[in-house]
Amino acid sequence: MKKTALITGVTGQDGAYLAELLLEKGYEVHGVKRRSSSFNTGRIENIYQDPHTDNARFHLHYGDLTDSTNLIRLVQQVQPTEIYNLAAQSHVAVSFETPEYTANADAIGTLRLLEAIRILGMEKTCRFYQASTSELYGLVQEVPQRETTPFYPRSPYGVAKLYGYWIVVNYREAYGMHASNGILFNHESPLRGETFVTRKITRAVAAIKLGRQEKLWLGNLDAKRDWGHAREYVRGMWLMLQQDEADDYVLATGETTPVRTFVEWAFEDVGITLRWEGEGVDEKGYCTETARCLVEVDPRYFRPTEVDLLIGDPAKAKEKLGWSHETSVRDLASEMVQADLIVMENAPIAKDA
Ligand code: NDP
Numbered sequence: 001m002k003k004t005a006l007i008t009g010v011t012g013q014d015g016a017y018l019a020e021l022l023l024e025k026g027y028e029v030h031g032v033k034r035r036s037s038s039f040n041t042g043r044i045e046n047i048y049q050d051p052h053t054d055n056a057r058f059h060l061h062y063g064d065l066t067d068s069t070n071l072i073r074l075v076q077q078v079q080p081t082e083i084y085n086l087a088a089q090s091h092v093a094v095s096f097e098t099p100e101y102t103a104n105a106d107a108i109g110t111l112r113l114l115e116a117i118r119i120l121g122m123e124k125t126c127r128f129y130q131a132s133t134s135e136l137y138g139l140v141q142e143v144p145q146r147e148t149t150p151f152y153p154r155s156p157y158g159v160a161k162l163y164g165y166w167i168v169v170n171y172r173e174a175y176g177m178h179a180s181n182g183i184l185f186n187h188e189s190p191l192r193g194e195t196f197v198t199r200k201i202t203r204a205v206a207a208i209k210l211g212r213q214e215k216l217w218l219g220n221l222d223a224k225r226d227w228g229h230a231r232e233y234v235r236g237m238w239l240m241l242q243q244d245e246a247d248d249y250v251l252a253t254g255e256t257t258p259v260r261t262f263v264e265w266a267f268e269d270v271g272i273t274l275r276w277e278g279e280g281v282d283e284k285g286y287c288t289e290t291a292r293c294l295v296e297v298d299p300r301y302f303r304p305t306e307v308d309l310l311i312g313d314p315a316k317a318k319e320k321l322g323w324s325h326e327t328s329v330r331d332l333a334s335e336m337v338q339a340d341l342i343v344m345e346n347a348p349i350a351k352d353a
């Protein structure tokens, strides 16, 4: 049977990797992109197909998770066999600034898509993947965190995603839909959004190395995250929808790393050793041997409530899906630094542009 996927959030990090994977697998892929005043399709340029060519299998549609009529029309038009709901206001810190919008897009947006499937009578023909998150765990209740760990979200984003998680479980139980939650721990890549901490670090390190930036301002350096590679995590999403029964799965590496260590590694990759204490270093500045202070803490990046520690247990995904991560967080950091050095070397310097 022909497989047709509809991906919301196709212009994001995960959407780009997932679209590429599904095209490789022979799917017809439809992506939902938002209207923007400038191009927002940079991450999918490599897989773009001219709609005028015969046999194009990758199609883009305008849409928004806050617009029910748009979503119903798209689902009706595309008749997907699989929907991957990756679209979201995905930045935790920003969700404190825009809590209502975050709830609208991330919580009610999920409901809108599920209702579109139900209104169109596609409960038995269309499988559904929900981008749930380790942010559901929030305040530490148990480590490592697994599918049975109680949730205690710590941000408007986490709370909105909590609604998304449970409405998916409810539609699965109430209407027999094949709807699954992937509870994904942080996953990064050279395509990661520039304001998430790993990419912010690797971009700054590349810019500092090339003499284009003085220093890097960060928030909480003591938070610990379980970081994996996004390319591997989208394969896990696909595997969830290939199972006979829908279910919820944690995808994680099982290792955790402080933000501070990721910073050290990134600088190490361009030959700079940072030191966090000693002569010339105060409680705010983190300097090199020559006391050139390259990293400084700015409390503006602290969150009103923080998630201190995330470490996931991917045992269920390994046993039931045969999924496990491959790239270590150390290698991930290096890959991102190398990619940003190339991007930075080729980018015009603002004052020359
Ligand atoms: P990104 O922020 O890179 O991508 C989010 C995507 O959603 C973008 O395509 C964005 O469009 C789109 N989008 C945002 N708001 C809307 C809206 N109202 N209507 C339609 N589209 C919208 O996120 P990731 O790729 O990193 O994450 C994918 C999903 O997985 C998200 O739901 C995120 O919350 C979740 N998640 C991510 C994890 C991670 O570590 N990356 C971990 C766990 C869950 P545009 O490009 O125009 O901004």
Ligand code: GDR
Pocket: 090, 091, 092, 093, 132, 133, 134, 135, 184, 185, 186, 187, 195, 196, 197, 198, 200, 217, 218, 219, 220, 221, 223, 224, 225, 259, 301, 302, 303, 306, 307
């Ligand atoms: P997170 O990712 O909140 O875990 O959400 P992010 O990279 O934003 O933060 C990770 C940790 O780093 C600390 N931090 C900073 N974060 C940012 N963005 N900028 C800084 O300057 C900075 N300094 C320190 C944060 O306080 C935090 O502890 C990501 C998103 O992809 C979500 O969509 C997803 O659900 C979760 O991962 C799992």
